Amino acid sequence: MVPVPATLVIATRASRLALWQAEHVRDRLQAVYPECQVTLLTMTTRGDQILDRTLSKIGGKGLFVKELETALLDGRADLAVHSLKDVPVDMQSPFALPVILERDDPRDAFVSNDYDTLDSMPPGAVVGTSSLRRESQIRQQFPQLKIQALRGNLDTRLGKLDRGDYAAIILAAVGLKRLGLESRIRSCLPVEQSLPAAGQGALGIEILENRDDMRLWLAPLACPDTTACALAERTVSRVLGGSCQVPLAAFARLDGGVLHLDALVAEPDGSHIVRSHVHGPIASAVQLGEQAAQELMQKGAQEILSRLLSADTAS
Ligand SMILES: NCc1[nH]cc(CCC(=O)O)c1CC(=O)O
Numbered sequence: 001m002v003p004v005p006a007t008l009v010i011a012t013r014a015s016r017l018a019l020w021q022a023e024h025v026r027d028r029l030q031a032v033y034p035e036c037q038v039t040l041l042t043m044t045t046r047g048d049q050i051l052d053r054t055l056s057k058i059g060g061k062g063l064f065v066k067e068l069e070t071a072l073l074d075g076r077a078d079l080a081v082h083s084l085k086d087v088p089v090d091m092q093s094p095f096a097l098p099v100i101l102e103r104d105d106p107r108d109a110f111v112s113n114d115y116d117t118l119d120s121m122p123p124g125a126v127v128g129t130s131s132l133r134r135e136s137q138i139r140q141q142f143p144q145l146k147i148q149a150l151r152g153n154l155d156t157r158l159g160k161l162d163r164g165d166y167a168a169i170i171l172a173a174v175g176l177k178r179l180g181l182e183s184r185i186r187s188c189l190p191v192e193q194s195l196p197a198a199g200q201g202a203l204g205i206e207i208l209e210n211r212d213d214m215r216l217w218l219a220p221l222a223c224p225d226t227t228a229c230a231l232a233e234r235t236v237s238r239v240l241g242g243s244c245q246v247p248l249a250a251f252a253r254l255d256g257g258v259l260h261l262d263a264l265v266a267e268p269d270g271s272h273i274v275r276s277h278v279h280g281p282i283a284s285a286v287q288l289g290e291q292a293a294q295e296l297m298q299k300g301a302q303e304i305l306s307r308l309l310s311a312d313t314a315s
Helices: 016-032 066-074 132-141 154-162 173-178 212-221 224-239 282-298 301-314
Strands: 007-013 037-043 079-083 095-100 108-111 126-128 146-148 168-172 185-188 203-208 248-255 258-266 273-281
Touching: 007 016, 007 066, 016 037, 016 079, 016 154, 016 173, 016 203, 016 212, 037 066, 066 079, 066 203, 095 212, 095 224, 108 173, 126 154, 132 146, 132 248, 132 258, 132 273, 154 168, 168 173, 173 185, 203 212, 224 248, 224 258, 224 282, 248 282, 258 282, 258 301, 273 282, 282 301
Parallel strands: 007 037, 007 079, 126 146, 126 168
Antiparallel strands: 079 203, 095 203, 108 168, 108 185, 248 258, 258 273
């Protein structure tokens, strides 16, 4: 038995959502280790500071993770809590992501003061989202709607909706729920309408890979089912070189011990979406992710991706 630590420090971003998530992990740890003092180290990341450009233009999701990793390296923190969706799939030594917690609602939410669903919006109505994944899927199904960029933390985004800048905005349902804003959700987009991002709705815990003590202490927080689903989803992104610069979705669920994985790669304007569905044993999560990625490639995902990547370096 490894002795329980006297203190544990959790590095977290300062946004309300990040704080909720870090406090959630703190409370879970505190319940398992009542003797241990678990505290938060709150940090502002570059991703939080730069709000006037889209994420894909300023270098993607890694921006939200880097400062927290510095705190792990310095020994100022023992663990960092992340929205799994924001954790790059190619996490590298000396970092590791040994624990994934049980997933909450993975769906995207439709938020509006005037409409209940995307279907009920009139032609030309403005929908706010900065996610290429959401944008491409909505454009394909609702070409009559206008998509406009929307950034900032949850409160900022809702403020822009209420000011009338948009007729509706799309946000992760789980973020709204965690902040007690569930009443703002008019409906959730079915996963068939907006396939979620890999890891959406789940939390991941990052540590230094050589902290075997941490691995043991954190193990009781892990959810094996969510871990399998997330592994399959994140494998799709990894094989396809996914980042938030590309419209890519991957969503797995378990049904009677079978893992079902849906994935897609889209042309940002929604003119073409390549989809795959694979299923198999939970223990084959990685192979299923690879299989889905292969299937997408065979159906033409490669052309979409290479065009996006060359456009990226040109701009
Ligand atoms: N894109 C930023 C981001 N990263 C994680 C969440 C919400 C929590 C989650 O999806 O797990 C959000 C907000 C959103 O997409 O609306």
